[in-house]
Amino acid sequence: MTFWVSQSLNSLALGGLLFMLASGFSLIFGLMRVANLAHGALFMLGAYLGLAAVKAGLGFWAAALTSALLVGLLGGVMERTLLRRLAGRTLPQVLLTLGIAFIIADACLMLWGGDPMRLPAPPELSGAVRIGDAVFPRYRVFVIVASAAIALALWLLMERTRAGAMIRAAVDDVGMAQAIGISSSTLFTAVFCLGTALAGLGGVIGGPILSVYPSLDQDMLPLALLVVILGGAGSLAGAFVGAYAIGFIYTFGQVLVPDLAYVILFLPMVAVLSVAPQGLFGRRLG
Amino acid sequence: MPDALTLSDLHVYHGDICAVRGLDMSCAEGAVTALLGRNGAGKTTTLSAIAGLLGTRQGHVELFGKALGGRKPEAICKLGVGLVPQGRRIFPSLTVQEHLAIAFRRPRHAAERVYDVAAMETLFPRLKERRRQLAGSMSGGEQQMLAIARALVTNPRVLLLDEPAEGLAQQIVAEVAEAISELKRAGLSILLVEHNLPLALRLADTCVILSSGEVVWRGAPHILANDSDLMAQHLGVH
Ligand SMILES: Nc1ncnc2c1ncn2[C@@H]1O[C@H](COP(=O)(O)OP(=O)(O)OP(=O)(O)O)[C@@H](O)[C@H]1O
Numbered sequence A: 001m002t003f004w005v006s007q008s009l010n011s012l013a014l015g016g017l018l019f020m021l022a023s024g025f026s027l028i029f030g031l032m033r034v035a036n037l038a039h040g041a042l043f044m045l046g047a048y049l050g051l052a053a054v055k056a057g058l059g060f061w062a063a064a065l066t067s068a069l070l071v072g073l074l075g076g077v078m079e080r081t082l083l084r085r086l087a088g089r090t091l092p093q094v095l096l097t098l099g100i101a102f103i104i105a106d107a108c109l110m111l112w113g114g115d116p117m118r119l120p121a122p123p124e125l126s127g128a129v130r131i132g133d134a135v136f137p138r139y140r141v142f143v144i145v146a147s148a149a150i151a152l153a154l155w156l157l158m159e160r161t162r163a164g165a166m167i168r169a170a171v172d173d174v175g176m177a178q179a180i181g182i183s184s185s186t187l188f189t190a191v192f193c194l195g196t197a198l199a200g201l202g203g204v205i206g207g208p209i210l211s212v213y214p215s216l217d218q219d220m221l222p223l224a225l226l227v228v229i230l231g232g233a234g235s236l237a238g239a240f241v242g243a244y245a246i247g248f249i250y251t252f253g254q255v256l257v258p259d260l261a262y263v264i265l266f267l268p269m270v271a272v273l274s275v276a277p278q279g280l281f282g283r284r285l286g
Numbered sequence B: 001m002p003d004a005l006t007l008s009d010l011h012v013y014h015g016d017i018c019a020v021r022g023l024d025m026s027c028a029e030g031a032v033t034a035l036l037g038r039n040g041a042g043k044t045t046t047l048s049a050i051a052g053l054l055g056t057r058q059g060h061v062e063l064f065g066k067a068l069g070g071r072k073p074e075a076i077c078k079l080g081v082g083l084v085p086q087g088r089r090i091f092p093s094l095t096v097q098e099h100l101a102i103a104f105r106r107p108r109h110a111a112e113r114v115y116d117v118a119a120m121e122t123l124f125p126r127l128k129e130r131r132r133q134l135a136g137s138m139s140g141g142e143q144q145m146l147a148i149a150r151a152l153v154t155n156p157r158v159l160l161l162d163e164p165a166e167g168l169a170q171q172i173v174a175e176v177a178e179a180i181s182e183l184k185r186a187g188l189s190i191l192l193v194e195h196n197l198p199l200a201l202r203l204a205d206t207c208v209i210l211s212s213g214e215v216v217w218r219g220a221p222h223i224l225a226n227d228s229d230l231m232a233q234h235l236g237v238h
């Protein structure tokens, strides 16, 4: 029993982190049809920047905020100066984001070295809580709650504000959105900043659990891609369901059948795609 | 009357295919200009180019004397072009209310009429009932009304209507036609593309016929209505 409870909580925590990573990826893809392969690297950069900020004497929360802002800013610059030049050309764009991913990963390696480092959880969240018979790190409970709160905030932004409606309109039909006066240029930059900032924030929040190491990006990006393929690109609900589904499948796969963890990860995806090629919540994106 | 919209020597391509070849035409202010022609004549291509959705390689588009060439669709919309596209292109994941909220823009000049949400709900009472419904789940007629309302709340100086009656039941066509007449009475300048010839002839002040991207005839609707050879040759009406 204890095993199931604590692994379920681990799954929820991983799912929450994946949501922070995949929601931005999915929004960017839905809006701009760009698969931002630098997203995993930005998550890792967020973690390193958070760690550097903590080492520089900032508190955990200030470090998380700073890191998210810096990564979001970098994302915005990436979109404005590089991606924009390749608008409408999918393959060059994807290759560009891949190149940026390599550059970020190498820069991290150069600046922070190859050894894994632990990002300490804030002191007020250290220790453990009892949930039934299970003893569970307090920080993981925080990750579960915080990521759910971020999901709620994103949902409110997308569904309850005018800006959110503009983003959804542009995801549906960007040309038509422009034709009613919506500036796609502003919207693209804003969504890129938001999506990458979320990845950076996810990196810091995930740091104390995942630790910070050079191939963190390569471990996270495939999971985010799976989330988006499973849930459907451009859909927040899809990213949400997909993230928690992958969180559970990956966590339980690793502890129950470690040899087959990847097979178990890809099987549900194959199953879903064979019935619903657009993913669970996806619409056909033109 | 001054011209609301002027196209001169307009060339528009789809890739290497030239779909509009040297189009010259103008729409008078406060009038309905009908752009007619068979399938594939280049009508939608023309409207898309005016709205900035397709680039033009040659020629000019002017709105009340202001050049629109090279501008982005959002800038053209802000200058006063409202597009009701063929196939409606409503946003399936937005409600009626959200469509109007994101499209609404106050008129640039102090105008005597402002198209806002209330005005649209008077023009199309059905939209009022459907306020909170997702547009993707509405009937074709309701979607068409929404597409017109969405363009109107941008408070355009010229409205481009691309086949507003396409695929609609007879009774809905009558409702949409009545709304267009009302806009015309209010003095809005309209460029109308419509395959329903009786409807187009009833609404239009002047007609332009396109064939293979070129103007083959222009004149008054009553003259066209009485010229069965012309209609047979260029509009496929017998
Ligand atoms: N996206 C496109 N790519 C390539 N060719 C196109 C495209 N859209 C239209 N065309 C071609 O351009 C020409 C003009 O098409 P257009 O859609 O403007 O015609 P139309 O007059 O609006 O016809 P309809 O009455 O059927 O709507 C046609 O030959 C068409 O095949």
Ligand SMILES: [Mg+2]
Pocket: B043, B044, B045, B086
């Ligand atoms: Mg057409």
